[in-house]
Amino acid sequence: MTVELPTSWRSTLPYLSEPMPPDLTPESAGGTGVGVNLPMELVRQSVLEREYWQIPAEVLDAYRQFRPTPMWRATGFERAIGARVPVYMKYEGGNISGSHKLNTALAQAYYYKKAGVKELVTGTGAGQWGTAMAAACALFGLRCRVFMVESSLRRKPYRGVLMRMLGAEIHSSPSGLTNVSGKRADGVGNSLALAIGEAVEYATTHDGVAFCIGSGETYSILHQSVIGIESQAQLAELDAQVDTVVGAVGAGSNFGGIALPFHAEARATGAQPPMLVAAESSTAPKLTRGVYAYDKTDATGSGPLEAMYTIGSDYPIPDAHSAGLRFHGAAKIISAMRHTGDLAATAVTQQEALDAGRLLTRHEAVLPAPESGHALAAAAKLATSGADGMRSERGVLVCVSGHGYLDLAAYEQLLNEELGDEAPSEQALLSAVSGLKPVGQGAGPLLVGGRR
Known part of the structure; x- marks a missing residue:
């Protein structure tokens, strides 16, 4: 390309x-929400x-070591899942950090x-x-x-x-x-x-x-927009179209990076935006089972409270291979778009995520990070029978946010059939969010999983 x-x-x-x-x-x-050490350009x-x-220029020079990153139509993966529509993959694992x-x-x-x-x-x-x-x-x-x-x-x-x-x-x-x-x-x-x-x-x-x-x-999601900008150009070069864009969500950076440029382009041109689907871990299901409320972003509670979909910052995330998706809340821009219906979400189990990773390894010769496995599992459902009432009709673009070479312990558990899933109970979620302030003037009681 x-x-x-x-x-x-x-x-x-x-x-x-x-x-x-x-x-x-x-x-x-x-509160302003601005940290005292934050450079003004980031503010x-x-x-x-x-x-x-x-x-x-200095950042561009560093980017040139590994960008643009590859994108391809994953025909082997398509055959393995029985896809009805094309599946395109944007791969972000080819740098020293692996993601x-x-x-x-x-x-x-x-x-x-x-x-x-x-x-x-x-x-x-x-x-x-x-x-x-x-x-x-x-x-x-x-x-x-x-x-x-x-x-x-x-x-x-x-x-x-x-x-x-x-x-x-x-x-x-x-x-x-x-x-x-x-x-x-x-x-x-x-x-x-x-x-x-x-x-x-x-x-x-x-x-x-x-x-x-x-x-x-x-600002970190802004920096990730290079993923989506490149993807748009690569799809155009292939004369390909997608109606669904998928990424995994811990807090939201790789999903925001690949998905939000498509939203901006559609809004700027008056076009119909693709369906933007955030795939999260079922062990930390903030977008699918959380509440839209003000919560703290870390255990100190010293910073500003942000409006987010959250399962509660004090909720004890299970000791599981939810990998980098174990954060309790979603980014405030991702949460705001979820609240207005501009993006959708689906929850994926560890078993589903690592099974999808195994399929990609066998049929595309790419070992994805467990985080990326969540996006792959969601993409597989959207390209076949559908997920949570959503189904792609023209094509799916999915972000493979990193490689899994340092995550082989998770895949070993998969191969040894030792994986377990611990989705939170409704009572545990209600308890974890009970003291949070709902977003919006005159907001009513918090509803787990509630949104517009």
């Missing part, structure tokens, strides 16, 4: 059906309704360095984001510190090795190094909110250090 690397990111903020609800401070309404990218943002996360990590490292920051600290679940941040810091000459969810680091020790190879310092979370980790309850060794909370606390108590996040923030 001759598709060129995009030189601008594309924002969907000008094309939302309704403005996103403002953030709240924990004490009162009216602007989060709030201004500007459609195109030029990618800095799409590097798209925003490079941009953030660039902006933080320009702002005078010397060290970036972050929390990571499955390790893709931590690896991407370690790689970006190495390229831009910053120190890097990562708090990684204990259960993931235990299962994926080579993620930690790779981050250390890139110069990062790694801590298993709960680490015992922070006050918030000392307040943990039993079973919180699988909490991404805690790992993020530890990173937040560390950053606020050390000079020259800033906290950064890779998935849920509006």
